[in-house]
Structures are given as C-alpha cells and as structure tokens.
Amino acid sequence: MDYAAGFSIENDGAQTGTLFNENVYIDFIAGNTTITFGQDHIQNIDRTTSTLVGGMEAGDMVLGNSTGTATSQSIFLTAPGADPAAAYGIGIIQTIPSFGKLSALYVPTNASLSTSTSGDKTFVEGDSAAYEIGFVGDMGVKGLNVHLFRNEANKAVSTDANKLTGHNYGASYNFGTVTVGYDRKKTGAVAVNSDTTQNGYGVAYAVDQNFSIAANYTKAEKEGTVADAKAKTVALGYNLGAVSLLASYSQMENITGAAGVDRDVLYLAARTSF
Numbered sequence: 393m394d395y396a397a398g399f400s401i402e403n404d405g406a407q408t409g410t411l412f413n414e415n416v417y418i419d420f421i422a423g424n425t426t427i428t429f430g431q432d433h434i435q436n437i438d439r440t441t442s443t444l445v446g447g448m449e450a451g452d453m454v455l456g457n458s459t460g461t462a463t464s465q466s467i468f469l470t471a472p473g474a475d476p477a478a479a480y481g482i483g484i485i486q487t488i489p490s491f492g493k494l495s496a497l498y499v500p501t502n503a504s505l506s507t508s509t510s511g512d513k514t515f516v517e518g519d520s521a522a523y524e525i526g527f528v529g530d531m532g533v534k535g536l537n538v539h540l541f542r543n544e545a546n547k548a549v550s551t552d553a554n555k556l557t558g559h560n561y562g563a564s565y566n567f568g569t570v571t572v573g574y575d576r577k578k579t580g581a582v583a584v585n586s587d588t589t590q591n592g593y594g595v596a597y598a599v600d601q602n603f604s605i606a607a608n609y610t611k612a613e614k615e616g617t618v619a620d621a622k623a624k625t626v627a628l629g630y631n632l633g634a635v636s637l638l639a640s641y642s643q644m645e646n647i648t649g650a651a652g653v654d655r656d657v658l659y660l661a662a663r664t665s666f
C-alpha cells in the first residue's frame with residue numbers, strides 16, 4: 393500500500409476565486425490499482441492525439457480578448473460533454489501492464505456545468521451528478537497511443553431530456569521520424585441544435601532528436617450553425633534539455649459557427665521541467 397497527495401497553484405487567466413482548485417488529489421495505491429479523491433487529477437477526456445507538437449489544440453488557440461469571452465464563443469471542442477474531472481469526485485485507475493490504464497470517475501455535483509460559460513457546453517440544467525470512463529495506452533503495440541473516453545451528466549431527477557454526453561476517441565502512431573494522429577470529439581445534448589462533432593488530423597516530423605515540426609487540421613461542425621469551424625496549424629518545437637521552445641501559427645475560419653468570423657493566432661512559449 394502507498395499514498396500520495398498534492399495540489400497545483402495555477403493562474404490560467406480564468407480564475408475568479410482560489411488558485412488552488414486544480415490538480416487537487418489524495419491517492420491510495422495498491423499495486424496496479426489507484427483510488428483517487430480530488431479534482432483535475434485523474435486521466436480524463438480533455439486530451440488530443442492530433443496535436444503532436446506544442447500541445448495547443450484548436451480550442452486552446454482561440455485566445456481570450458479583454459472581456460474573456462472569445463473562447464466561450466468558439467465551437468471548437470477541448471473537453472467535450474460534461475467534463476466531470478473539473479469537479480471534485482472519486483475515481484479508480486487500473487493499470488494493465490503492457491496494455492494501458494482503465495479509469496472511472498464519479499462526481500456527485502458537477503458544478504462546472506452551472507458556472508462554465510464555455511460554448512461547447514449547452515447543458516443548462518444546473519448542478520448535476522456525472523460520470524466518466526476512459527482508457528489510455530498502447531495496447532501492447534510499440535509506437536501506438538490510444539485514448540477512449542465517454543462521459544455523461546444527469547440532473548438528480550434523471551430523464552433523457554436532462555442528459556449531456558461527451559465522447560473523445562483518438563490514436564497516434566510513431567513510424568520513427570514521422571508520427572500521425574487523429575481524434576474525434578463529440579458533445580451531445582437533447583436540446584435542439586446542441587450537438588457538436590469535431591475531427592482533428594495531425595502529422596509530425598522529427599528533424600533530429602531535438603527539433604520537430606508538425607501540422608494539424610481541425611474541423612468542428614455544430615448543428616444549427618451557418619458554417620463549420622476550421623483550423624489549420626503549423627508548429628515547431630526545439631528541445632534544449634530542461635527548457636523547450638515552442639512556436640505555432642494557426643489560421644482559423646468561422647470559429648463561432650458564423651461565416652467570416654476568422655482569426656490568426658501566433659503562439660510562443662518556453663517551458664521548463666524539474
């Protein structure tokens with residue numbers, strides 16, 4: 393038996409209260425099984441396998457403006473559906489050696505649904521319970537990376553009309569110097585014109601062990617909107633050891649689902665590891 397506990401201090405520009413409510417956890421570990429209590433810690437649906445360098449997917453690249461509303465207007469999906477990992481709950485992670493990790497999460501009050509203004513969450517029933525199941529691993533195949541996630545939220549009085557679902561399936565494969573990736577995300581709700589489906593495609597090339605270049609194409613389709621949102625991104629990454637330098641440029645079209653709402657984004661970052 394073993395245990396671990398911790399929290400993160402994070403100010404990502406969207407904090408309205410404490411800076412200590414992300415990656416908060418207490419884990420109890422027995423061999424390949426981990427029972428976890430907390431928020432924003434367990435493996436979850438907020439991931440992509442089509443963004444291979446830089447880590448900035450289409451939804452992240454829609455940077456906020458002075459009122460902080462630009463991201464909420466975008467129909468690009470980052471964490472589709474209920475996103476229960478953003479609330480406090482209990483989960484279990486089961487490691488299957490040489491195959492991957494299975495996980496299940498339950499949150500009794502998925503408060504993010506009532507406080508979030510994110511445009512990819514059209515569920516307005518208030519606080520609700522939610523669950524999420526998932527898998528991450530290589531399935532025993534060297535170079536393969538697979539993720540499969542599904543979540544669902546319901547009000548205390550569960551009816552089909554109160555359901556919100558999220559799906560995220562993706563895979564990438566490394567051929568040596570070349571890596572390709574694909575992911576499909578969907579947010580579904582019973583409300584009219586609420587479903588959004590997104591497909592992302594990516595390819596990366598390792599020039600050498602320190603320098604990589606990548607390209608990504610993402611398309612999001614939302615029911616009831618005039619136009620599909622599209623993002624074309626190129627990215628560069630250079631590893632200096634403890635520090636990595638990242639640069640990406642994205643041309644985006646119809647980001648709100650309205651024709652002509654376009655944006656070009658240049659993102660530069662320096663990251664360090666300890």
